[in-house]
Amino acid sequence: MKAKKIIAMLLAATLSMTAFTGCAINKDATVATLDKEDIKLGLVNFIIRYQEAGYDDMYIQYMGEGYWDKTVTGNDTVLDTWKTNAIEEVHELYTLKAHQSDYDVKVTDDEKSEIADAAKKFMKDNSDDAIDEMGATEDIIKEYLELRLIKSKMYDAIIKDADSDVTDEEANMSAYTVVKLDYKGYYDSNYQYQSYTDDQAAQIKSQADAVVAALAEGKTLEDAATAAGTSATTGTYATYVDPAQADSSDSSTDGTESVEDTESTESSESKTNDSVYTTNNLDQSVVDALNSIEEGQVSDLITTDDSYYIVRLDKRTDEEATETNRKTVKGNKEDKYYNDILSGWQDDESWSVKQSQLDKIKIHNYFTTTNTEGTEATGTSDATESTGTVDNTENTEAVDGTEN
Numbered sequence: 001m002k003a004k005k006i007i008a009m010l011l012a013a014t015l016s017m018t019a020f021t022g023c024a025i026n027k028d029a030t031v032a033t034l035d036k037e038d039i040k041l042g043l044v045n046f047i048i049r050y051q052e053a054g055y056d057d058m059y060i061q062y063m064g065e066g067y068w069d070k071t072v073t074g075n076d077t078v079l080d081t082w083k084t085n086a087i088e089e090v091h092e093l094y095t096l097k098a099h100q101s102d103y104d105v106k107v108t109d110d111e112k113s114e115i116a117d118a119a120k121k122f123m124k125d126n127s128d129d130a131i132d133e134m135g136a137t138e139d140i141i142k143e144y145l146e147l148r149l150i151k152s153k154m155y156d157a158i159i160k161d162a163d164s165d166v167t168d169e170e171a172n173m174s175a176y177t178v179v180k181l182d183y184k185g186y187y188d189s190n191y192q193y194q195s196y197t198d199d200q201a202a203q204i205k206s207q208a209d210a211v212v213a214a215l216a217e218g219k220t221l222e223d224a225a226t227a228a229g230t231s232a233t234t235g236t237y238a239t240y241v242d243p244a245q246a247d248s249s250d251s252s253t254d255g256t257e258s259v260e261d262t263e264s265t266e267s268s269e270s271k272t273n274d275s276v277y278t279t280n281n282l283d284q285s286v287v288d289a290l291n292s293i294e295e296g297q298v299s300d301l302i303t304t305d306d307s308y309y310i311v312r313l314d315k316r317t318d319e320e321a322t323e324t325n326r327k328t329v330k331g332n333k334e335d336k337y338y339n340d341i342l343s344g345w346q347d348d349e350s351w352s353v354k355q356s357q358l359d360k361i362k363i364h365n366y367f368t369t370t371n372t373e374g375t376e377a378t379g380t381s382d383a384t385e386s387t388g389t390v391d392n393t394e395n396t397e398a399v400d401g402t403e404n
Contacts, residue, residue, distance in 0.1 A: 003111040006149045007118040027135055031357040032087060034094045035350050042140050045361050047086045048079075049134040053367035060366060068363045083358055093147040095345050096154045103157035107146055115145045133365055155338055162337035164330045170277060171326035173236045175315040176290055179225045180233070181208050184306040208308040212301050221298055221312045234314070236321040237287060238278035245275045276332035278325050286311060 027042025052068075059067040059078075068079040076084075100106065107115075119141035123131060183204040185195040196204070207228050214224035225232040280287055286309050289299040293313050302309040 003114050003149055006145055006152065007114055024132075025135060025360050027137065027140070029357050029360075030354060032090065032351070032353045034091065034098065037094065037098075039090055039094060040140075041357050041360065042135055042137065043143060044083075044086050044090055044358070045135045046140050046144060047089065048082050048361055049363075050136075051082065051086075052363060053134070056366040065366070079361075079363060083361060087353055087358060091346070091351060092342060093151055095342060095349065096151050097147060098349075099345055100150060100154065103154060105150060105153045105157055107149055111149060112146070115142050115149070118145060130367075133367075158338050158341050159334040162334050164333040164337070166326045166329045166333070168322075170240045170329055171322050172239045172316075173278075173318050173321035173325045174239050174290060174313065175234065175236050175318040175321065177221055177232050177234050177312045177314055178286070179208075179211055179221060179230060179308075179310045181230060181308040182306060183208075183308060205308070208301060208310070211310055215298060215310070221310065235282075236318050237280045237282055237290065238325060239291060240277055242275040242277045276336050277329055283307070283309070285309075 025041060025045060027040060027045070029041040030038040031041040031044050032039040063070065068082075069077050071077055072081065116138075119138040122141055123136065123138055126136075181204050183196060183201045185193055188194050207230060210228035211221075211224045211230070214227045215221065219227065222232045282290075283302075283304045285302055285304055289302055289309075290311055290313050293299055295313050295316055298312045299310060302311070
């Protein structure tokens with residue numbers, strides 16, 4: 001079954017091009033070395049170009065042609081970032097391959113036969129120009145599919161030793177209703193931040209006071225929000241605090257008293273960075289308030305550095321959200337265990353990358369995506385029009401939940 005899922009990732013794609021202007025690379029050049037094993041440039045190039053085939057349409061539509069050469073972080077272009085990710089993926093795949101015997105992981109003859117058939121079919125189904133553009137060969141495709149299959153098997157074998165049990169306390173998600181009023185500013189239709197004037201901020205404070213007053217008159221939080229010209233929304237949040245990540249300092253509020261004019265309150269997300277447990281997007285003072293009240297109770301006005309909140313605890317345990325979170329936390333624990341094992345192996349390896357070879361990977365032509373009904377789009381590069389079809393744009397993402 002695993003082999004079939006890995007192969008399906010490739011077989012669903014059919015690529016063609018109406019025109020082609022390319023720049024060949026030496027597929028057999030060494031782009032990286034793990035201990036004494038050389039990794040060929042052709043493999044890394046194929047990974048990047050196959051991924052590209054699934055993204056070109058979207059990127060061109062929203063960002064225009066030349067997107068891959070745009071700078072997004074620091075001095076790195078989009079293509080630079082993809083190269084970094086691809087070389088890291090190959091490092092992971094080759095590390096796992098080197099440790100197959102540690103877990104008695106093997107690729108069977110039947111699986112190798114399925115992979116070989118898939119590679120032949122891919123080469124046959126796609127145009128010569130598309131194959132050249134991607135730098136694909138049967139050997140490269142077979143190697144990549146086999147490496148992905150090894151990773152899937154190794155992941156499952158490794159996490160068997162993980163302590164991934166999740167207690168009810170760790171999984172618990174509570175449900176709440178909230179009225180939130182931002183008083184510092186807002187994002188306009190162009191996603192530009194606009195600051196409120198002092199008068200506008202004062203009006204928002206009056207709105208928050210109106211909600212509080214309506215609650216004092218016996219209105220529900222929803223009705224109080226409506227009466228004040230705003231609305232209430234619902235959500236869930238994680239109640240468990242990771243002991244390893246917990247802040248030792250006391251919270252600035254217990255959640256039941258006003259905390260107006262306090263300093264900026266640290267979000268719960270920043271306290272649980274890198275934790276296996278679910279983080280909350282709510283300000284920590286809001287989480288504290290929810291934790292301090294009973295089901296059905298409503299907090300007093302909570303003031304943070306940019307917003308007013310009034311919250312009601314609806315359910316101490318939201319069963320559906322809790323069970324979903326249980327699976328998430330279990331997966332996070334397994335991922336962490338897997339990554340710790342992988343990192344330990346890689347710390348003991350000799351790994352080097354030839355940047356000069358990696359720099360030779362370029363994008364000259366764009367692929368386009370065709371849906372199953374056959375509606376085709378067109379992309380161009382360097383005045384060279386090209387069309388392609390990708391019925392399934394899944395590329396090097398998770399297989400059997402193994403991607404991290």
